[in-house]
Amino acid sequence: MSVLDVRGLSKNFGSLEVTRNVSFALEEGARCALIGPNGAGKTTLLNLISGRLQPTAGTIRVAGRDVTRAPEAARVQAGLGRTFQITSLFRRLTVHENLALAVREHQGVARLLWPSRRVRARVDARVAGILTTLRLEADAQTPVEILPYGVQRMVELGVALALEPKLLLLDEPAAGVPRDDVGIIFDAIAQLPPSMAVLLIEHDIDVVFRFASRIAVLVAGAILVEGTPAEISQHAEVRALYLGESRHG
């Protein structure tokens, strides 16, 4: 069973077709990258999968469950987690509290009015685990808004990981991060649990080729070609359209 199964997905804004008949599937543990020029509709596709946008046509299944019309919360319960291209955190709260909010939702204790000591300890233990994995311990009690952007991107990743998703959607996880800090973020991504399926949007072609076992190229809302990194790098149209462009850009 595929972790993500997208069939015939389309999205129109009025007469503008931003997603055109997109179909693909991700298996458990997949490492897939979505590339394409600016305005190709990559983030829109992610928003359709995560439920922020409703598709005009097509179906989306997460871990076998049809979530095409389901709200975002139901998709998270089915096993979906995502990060945002522009950091979307609880800026005035500490790193610890940012992670704890997500952990409480995942453990199903976020609505409790009188959480027991055991419940609180279990949340704290999980938060501590994520802080260690992402090497954020030193910043745990710092409000997110005063952290360097690179650290904020790590917290962004941490919030998604707190949901222990089967499927993780990463929208340019290193966007806006100073070059020196990019490595830390991709090291963290390389160490994601092997069973987690990951769909990554990324502009840095070197990163994409190192990370992905499959690559899909999105052009004008439709998948132009999909294949292994070797196949993609040999594809004439992709070279002309995208790789050439990035080499000179």
Add this chain to the structure above:
Amino acid sequence: MTKTRVLDAAVVVALVLYPLLLPGYLDLGTRMIVMALFAMSLDLLVGYCGLVTLGHAAFFGVGAYSAGILAIRASADPLTGLLAGGVAAAILGLLAGTVLLRSRRLTLIMLTLATVLIVQETANRMNWLTGGADGLQGIDMDPVLGRFAFDLFGRVGYVYAAAVLALGFLVFRAVVDSNFGKSLVGIRENEPRMRAIGAPVDTRLRIAFVMSAALAGIAGALQAQVTEFVSLNAVSVEFSGEILIMLILGGAGRRYGAFLGAPLYVFMQDYLAKEDPANWYLWIGAMLMAIVLFAPGGLTKWIGALVGRATHASPLPGRS
């Protein structure tokens, strides 16, 4: 933890000291207490959920009328009245919340405004039940717990109101410190992200709305019982605005904001109405402007920053 304990104790000490220091102003103190409870209920929405409303008096008023009408027609037991006021306001909160919470920001403010106007006009039209523009008169409460009769000097009224406020604060504190309360703060800070981590945002807000309405209804019931009168002003837009001002003065979402803002406003109102009855609203306006300009976030935040500056070099925790 220790800091909040000290401040909690300070609230209790203030409640106990007031009647000892100002025994001639118990009515004023009782009014401060009722307003603090009402402002606290509003804080749950404004401060913790980030939902601004100009119609919160609808719930206060429904609580007041319910307790008053119950006392006149069926049972004059104070605690039964509080319960009735809370339940009636909670029911209205559930109905209103289901409709109102589809909107945010300006649209929400407009709809809350409409809600309080509808409730006020309904109360006005049903004058056979509510007394209409003359107000609800003839409330005569039984003794509290069957033992403590309301006296002319307002002693029992003060102690009763103070006890209700203390209990209300315990509930409020438990809610905002709970996982549920923290998730409300998450919604206030970043609603889209809360949805993206799987939080049922609409349900959470609806529950908070009902809680807030119930607390406002209890405050209304308390007012009806201690003053033995309910006027149409209790369900007015003006009163909804006033309570919002009290909260902003003290500081929204800051736990003790209602305790500072409401008494200060009530005191200023009382003092200025005597000293300068023609222009007292002007002075209230000036005070609000001063707060917004020089202490944004309210007095509690301003005082907190002052204390922080005095005790630490930097108010923000440093990065190591």
